[in-house]
Amino acid sequence: AIQLTQSPSSLSASVGDRVTITCRASQGISSALAWYQQKPGKAPRLLIYDASSLESGVSSRFSGSASGTDFTLTINSLQPEDFATYYCQQSNTYPRTFGPGTKVDIK
């Protein structure tokens, strides 16, 4: 199975900050990577797919990029509703796998 690692595992940031989360795949997955946001007690929500495509209805503060097996989620001008845990997930092969998550909390 393809393994995904995320860094950092957690971070503290302030409203208005720019935040960057990285996900690295253990082997090539083309651009088949998604990013999800999960708030406590809620199901994950799709933000980004195909590494850089914004899901319908998601704020343009969120953006994604890719370079080889490294993928990045950027949140511009962090808002109070953005404090959550973020997961990357690969859809290149089965079994689908997720990264361990990055928790973004308030500084």
Add this chain to the structure above:
Amino acid sequence: QVQLQESGPGLVKPSETLSLTCTVSGGSISSNYWSWIRQPPGRGLEWIGYVYYTGSTNYNPSLKSRVTISVDTSKNQFSLQLRSVTAADTAVYYCAREGLGYYFYIDVWGKGTTVTVSS
């Protein structure tokens, strides 16, 4: 839009079978792939497997020997059975749709149901 709702027992005894059903509303189950994903308390997400409306399946090798996912197109439902459960199977179980784009991303999730394995 498509909505998913999990249902089933919240408590299962060790060594017994966990059984959950997901009801699809607002759309037909006769397209896309329909999946189960779980999340142990305080931990990350684990993909369990999918069923296609034709009945074809694909399971996570880590659970394959204990899992069956099936579909009932007449009821617009799909189901999960996990046999011989232990405390390690305690988790929130989500049903989901893999249907977005070329790579069939998981784009619709149920709200999740908590299953505790305990005697």
